Amino acid sequence: xxxxxxxxxxxxxxKILRELSVYSNIDRDKIYVEDPSKPDFxxxxxxxxxxxxxxxxDVDSLNDIFIKNLSRIVFVSDFKRIGGYIDLWFSDSxxxxxxxxxVRELEGSYGLVPVDKPMRYVVEYVSANPIHPLHIxxxxxxALGIVISSMLKMTGHHVETRxxxxxxxxxxxxxVLGFRLLGEPSxxxxxxxxxxxxxxxxxxxxxxxxxxxxxxxxxxxxDPTRYREILSELDELVAxxxxxxxxxxxxxxxxxxxxxxxxxxxxxxxxxxxxxxRKTDPDVVRSFRRLVDLCLQGFRETLDRLGxxxxxxxxxxxxxxxxxxDEIIELARRSSYYGTHKNAPAxxxxxxxxxxxxxxRLRLPKSLEIPPLIIMRSDETTLYALRDVAYSIYKFRxxxxxxxINIIAAEQTLPQAQIRLxxxxxxxxxxxxxxxxxxxxxxxxxxxxxxxxRGRFISLDQVLNEAVSRAREILKERGSRSSExxxxxxxxxxxxxxxxxxxxxxxxxxRLEDALDFEKNSAPYLLYSRARAHSILEKISExxxxxxxxxxxxxxxxxxxxxxxxxxxxxxxxxxxxxxxSPETLASQLLKIxxxxxxxxxxxxxxxxxxxxxxxxxxxxxxxxHQILTNGLKMMGIQPLDKI
RNA sequence: GGGCCCGUAGCCUAGUCAGGAUAAGGCGCCGGCCUUCGGAGCCGGAGAUCCCGGGUUCAAAUCCCGGCGGGCCCGCCA
Numbered sequence: 001x002x003x004x005x006x007x008x009x010x011x012x013x014x015k016i017l018r019e020l021s022v023y024s025n026i027d028r029d030k031i032y033v034e035d036p037s038k039p040d041f042x043x044x045x046x047x048x049x050x051x052x053x054x055x056x057x058d059v060d061s062l063n064d065i066f067i068k069n070l071s072r073i074v075f076v077s078d079f080k081r082i083g084g085y086i087d088l089w090f091s092d093s094x095x096x097x098x099x100x101x102x103v104r105e106l107e108g109s110y111g112l113v114p115v116d117k118p119m120r121y122v123v124e125y126v127s128a129n130p131i132h133p134l135h136i137x138x139x140x141x142x143a144l145g146i147v148i149s150s151m152l153k154m155t156g157h158h159v160e161t162r163x164x165x166x167x168x169x170x171x172x173x174x175x176v177l178g179f180r181l182l183g184e185p186s187x188x189x190x191x192x193x194x195x196x197x198x199x200x201x202x203x204x205x206x207x208x209x210x211x212x213x214x215x216x217x218x219x220x221x222x223d224p225t226r227y228r229e230i231l232s233e234l235d236e237l238v239a240x241x242x243x244x245x246x247x248x249x250x251x252x253x254x255x256x257x258x259x260x261x262x263x264x265x266x267x268x269x270x271x272x273x274x275x276x277x278r279k280t281d282p283d284v285v286r287s288f289r290r291l292v293d294l295c296l297q298g299f300r301e302t303l304d305r306l307g308x309x310x311x312x313x314x315x316x317x318x319x320x321x322x323x324x325x326d327e328i329i330e331l332a333r334r335s336s337y338y339g340t341h342k343n344a345p346a347x348x349x350x351x352x353x354x355x356x357x358x359x360x361r362l363r364l365p366k367s368l369e370i371p372p373l374i375i376m377r378s379d380e381t382t383l384y385a386l387r388d389v390a391y392s393i394y395k396f397r398x399x400x401x402x403x404x405i406n407i408i409a410a411e412q413t414l415p416q417a418q419i420r421l422x423x424x425x426x427x428x429x430x431x432x433x434x435x436x437x438x439x440x441x442x443x444x445x446x447x448x449x450x451x452x453x454r455g456r457f458i459s460l461d462q463v464l465n466e467a468v469s470r471a472r473e474i475l476k477e478r479g480s481r482s483s484e485x486x487x488x489x490x491x492x493x494x495x496x497x498x499x500x501x502x503x504x505x506x507x508x509x510x511r512l513e514d515a516l517d518f519e520k521n522s523a524p525y526l527l528y529s530r531a532r533a534h535s536i537l538e539k540i541s542e543x544x545x546x547x548x549x550x551x552x553x554x555x556x557x558x559x560x561x562x563x564x565x566x567x568x569x570x571x572x573x574x575x576x577x578x579x580x581x582s583p584e585t586l587a588s589q590l591l592k593i594x595x596x597x598x599x600x601x602x603x604x605x606x607x608x609x610x611x612x613x614x615x616x617x618x619x620x621x622x623x624x625x626h627q628i629l630t631n632g633l634k635m636m637g638i639q640p641l642d643k644i
Numbered sequence: 645g646g647g648c649c650c651g652u653a654g655c656c657u658a659g660u661c662a663g664g665a666u667a668a669g670g671c672g673c674c675g676g677c678c679u680u681c682g683g684a685g686c687c688g689g690a691g692a693u694c695c696c697g698g699g700u701u702c703a704a705a706u707c708c709c710g711g712c713g714g715g716c717c718c719g720c721c722a
Contacts, residue, residue, distance in 0.1 A: 037665060047664060049702070083665060084703090129722070169722050316722095344720050368647055369718090377720040384722050411716055413648060441649065442715070478684065502657065505649060507715060514656070514671085518684060521657075521670050525684070532682050539681065580661095588658055591669075598685075607681045644682085 004105035006113045007575070008098045009568035012090055013044060016075050023069035030054040039562055042080070042087030049084050059084070090565075092555035099568050100546060100620040103627060110624065111631040113575040114156045121157050122399045123149045125407035126308065127164040130295035131175045132198030132452045133459040134302055136443045136499075136510050137409065142308045142460075143499035144440055145407045146637035147583040154635055155578050160399045163310045164391060167292045167317050169384065171201070171453075173273040176284075177265075178204030179291045181258035182251060187294070192461065194298025197291060202455030203244045203255055208265050210237050240454040277381050279321055288317070302461055305492060307637050314394070316387055324390045325382055328426065332375050337425040341372040348372045349421045361433050362420045365413065373418050385415055389422045396431050403434045405581070410439040410505075438581065440504035446511060463512065467491035470516040471524070475644070482644055490524050491516075493638040497523035500636060501587035521591060523638055529594040530629040531644045533622050536606055538642075540619055549620060550613025557604065560621065563596040567624050574632065583636065590632040597625045 005011045013033070021028040032050035036042050046066060048059045055062070066086050070079045079088040103110045125145025128138045145161070153159045166172075178200045187196035213234050220226045245252040262268050275281040276288045296313070303310070319325065332338055332347055339348040352358060353370050364370065375386045395404050408416060416437040423432035450457055468491030475487055498515035502508055518524035555561050570589060577585035606622055609615035633640050 032664095034664075037667085041665070045665080049664070085665065087665095166722060171722065342720070346720095365648060371718075374720055379720085381720090383720065388722095409716090410649065412722095414717060415722095439649085444715085474684080503650095506657090507650065509656090511656090517671075519671075520684090528682080528684055535682060584658080588669080591658095595669075601681080602683090602686055603679085605681060609681095644684090 004102040005098050006102070006106075007572045008095065008102055009565070010572045011098065012075055012095060012568075016044070016073055016088075016090075019073050019075075020066065020069055023072060024065045026051075026055050026057070026065070036085075036087060039558070039565075041082065041085070042078075043090045043565055044088050046086040046088070047084065048086065092561070093551035095568060096551045096555055096564055096617070097546070097549070099564060099624065100549060103620065103624045104546060106627075108627060109631065110627040111571050111574050112154055112635075113571050115578075118156045118158060119402040120400055121149075121152050121159045122162055122395050122401045122404040123152070123159055123407065124162045124164055124395065124404065125149075126299075126303065126310075127166065127408075128299070129166045129171060129452075130194075130197070130292045130299065131171055131201040132295075132455075132457065133192070133194040133461060134299060135450060135452070135457060135460060136445060136463055139306075139460045139463065139495065140440055140443050140499045140504075140508060141407055141409070142303060142306055143496045143637070144438070144504060144583060146306065146308050146496065147500045147586070147635065148405060148407065148438065148581055150637050151578045151581070151583075151586070151635045154631070155575075160311045160401070161309060162312045162314055162395065162399075165292060165296065165313060165315045166384075167288060167315055168273070168277060168320065168387070170269060170273060172288065172292070173269045173276070174204050174208070175201035176272055176276075176287050176291055177269055178255055178259075180287050182254060184287060184290060185251070188248070192298045192301065193294040194296075194302075195459070195461075197295040197298070198452070198455060198457065198459075199244065199247055199251075200255075202453055203241075203252055204259070205453040206237060206241050206244060206455070207256055207259050210234065210241060211259070211265070213237065237454075240456065244455050274379075274381060276317065277320055279317075302464070305464060305488075306496060307492070307639070312398075314391065316384075316391070319387055319391050319394060320382060322390075322394075324394060325387055328386060328390050328393070329375055329382075331426045332422075335426055339372070341374055344374045344378060345376060346372040346374045347422050347425055349418075349425065352425055353421060358424065362417070362424060363436075364417050364420070368414065368417060370414065370417055370421055373422050385418060385422075388415070389419050389426075392419060392423060392435055393428060393431060396434075401434075403436060404431075405436045405438050407438045407440070410441050413437065413439060438504070441507040443499070443508045443510050446509055463510075464492060464495055466512055467495050467516055470512075471518070474518055474524075480644060486641060486644060489639065489641060490518075490527060490644070493523035493527060494518070496637055497526075497587065500583040503584050520595075523633075523636075526590055526594050526629060526633060527638070527641055528644055529598055530626065530633065530640050531642060532601070533597065533626040533629065534640075534642050536601075536622050537619075537626060539607055544616035544619050546620075548613060549616045550611070551617065553611070553614050554617030554621075559596075559600040559604065560618075563593075563600050563621065563625075566593060566596055567621075567628060570628050570632075574635070578635075586632060586635055590629065590636070593625060593628050593632075 017028050017031055021031060030051065032047045032054055034045050034047055036045045048062050052059045052062055063081055070076050070088060075091045075094050077089050077091040079086055123145055126138055126142050128134055149159045149161050175197060187193045213230055217230050220230055272284055275284040279285055337347050339346055349370050349372060373385055374383060376382050395401060420432045420435055445458055448458060468488050471491040472487040475482060494515050570593065573589045574586060606618040609618055630640050
């Protein structure tokens with residue numbers, strides 16, 4: 001006999017409503033219930049007005065019918081009409097016994113509701129350009145990707161994670177130009193490879209820009225306003241250059257020399273870029289890959305630290321070389337949506353995007369007008385959007401995916417919509433409908449204007465290092481004797497949690513001091529709460545028998561009762577969080593459980609409880625808290641710590 | 645100019661999609677506790693025109709319309 005229930009609260013709620021429906025002869029779906037706004041209003045509230053509208057009965061008749069029948073339901077212990085509501089209370093012993101039985105039978109997985117239909121998901125995330133270290137924005141992306149993929153995995157889906165390596169385009173070519181001019185130097189000792197590449201990229205870019213601006217300055221002498229503008233821009237650039245030079249003067253100066261020998265820098269950048277895309281010059285290809293791989297080496301170090309793991313690393317250039325892009329171009333040419341836009345070959349979405357049904361199915365923003373997608377430049381090289389169409393198809397094929405989730409910043413809403421429309425118009429209807437742009441807003445650092453191409457940068461590494469050293473300090477202050485490893489884990493967890501626990505649609509101002517505020521609303525707080533629960537359980541040698549739990553007595557205390565109710569609801573809330581891909585829902589439920597647990601255990605001894613029935617009850621409460629926090633933290637991509 | 649996202653106490657956040665009770669939590673502030681199963685604690689308090697204005701509804705933070713403020717996007721860049 002299976003004796004566990006995945007969602008105890010939902011289970012009882014449905015049981016009660018079905019019985020009530022039968023007794024009252026009103027459809028279950030027409031009885032409208034809500035979560036009461038506070039514990040005084042019961043465990044569940046029937047909204048009489050709403051139910052009246054749904055069922056056709058007037059409020060007073062409904063009240064009479066329900067009041068008469070509620071007393072017949074064994075799972076309801078009490079009920080009360082207050083204003084427009086009938087508030088009802090679950091039978092204490094039933095609720096707690098279902099909860100604890102499930103906790104025991106589910107053997108550590110309480111809180112995780114297995115999905116009905118496991119699906120194959122691809123989660124593509126981070127995918128940062130490999131020309132400078134990861135920054136805090138990539139950190140938000142990584143945190144979201146970690147949570148989304150572990151939520152899906154832990155509830156039974158198959159997940160493949162992918163990192164798309166944007167190794168094409170002008171930016172990389174600029175870095176490669178500088179890299180080659182310097183003789184492709186390895187990072188100096190102690191310098192992280194991505195930081196090294198970031199230096200080369202920013203220096204090259206800045207030197208080129210200074211040179212270009214100086215030429216413009218000469219031409220602008222006749223226009224005083226423009227002249228002053230350029231002058232002030234130049235000032236800023238020179239300051240950036242000075243700062244960059246300070247890092248590695250000999251390399252910086254060498255770069256200036258070498259660049260000055262090139263008469264047409266732009267042409268050189270284009271030459272490199274095209275040689276790579278067309279794979280015409282093996283030496284250039286080798287340089288690109290060497291630079292990109294160096295940078296990725298640095299990325300991996302940081303991502304490993306965060307716990308962001310990737311099953312596949314996909315080079316954009318491999319997609320471009322694979323023939324898939326040519327296939328797509330061919331398909332586009334034959335398509336009825338083919339046309340020209342700005343004198344370039346394009347897919348025109350004019351009529352297609354007016355169809356409201358298609359807009360709905362492709363989840364295109366209501367009034368977003370989507371311009372044509374240009375499929376290649378006039379020099380016949382490809383554009384990133386088209387390569388991305390090819391890559392989307394590749395992801396579906398290679399992973400045999402049911403859904404592909406792209407975790408990509410909100411500023412790419414339009415190109416992402418273009419990709420879905422392009423897929424649709426080329427006949428990849430299923431892919432178009434199942435490609436999900438998981439969008440998130442920017443991360444701002446207060447008072448700091450970041451710029452990768454100027455090397456003005458706070459890297460994710462710096463943020464993590466600060467978080468860890470702050471964690472170390474706090475541990476020391478508290479007299480903890482835990483290892484350096486614990487400080488590392490707490491610091492990293494704090495950063496992940498602070499980046500993933502607020503709605504992705506909201507802009508996030510990242511304040512180091514907030515993320516590192518280990519008091520409340522933070523990973524350290526959750527970890528600490530779980531460690532307490534863990535240590536209580538460690539001190540208990542026996543496994544209490546479920547039959548020896550005094551449920552009635554256990555539920556008499558309002559603090560205990562409130563925690564029990566919240567814990568019985570948790571699996572459903574977690575399930576909702578997974579269905580809606582909503583890390584913030586997960587985070588706030590975890591905080592709620594931790595808050596209730598801390599408030600309760602503080603004044604109600606568990607181990608020292610004399611009454612055996614009550615003691616067993618409390619032990620099971622701690623067990624339940626422990627499981628919920630363990631599983632919830634794991635879904636957040638945070639490994640629990642038994643000792644802090 | 646057009647579009648997308650955001651606006652909830654001094655500050656941060658949940659609730660908004662699926663409208664319902666006195667708008668929920670945290671930080672900070674004020675006052676109190678001292679009983680460490682892990683004090684990173686506990687109790688109490690003050691603090692909100694839910695950006696503004698209209699509309700729909702018995703009922704609006706939530707839905708609709710119009711504004712305002714902030715961010716972002718509208719490239720043969722990625």
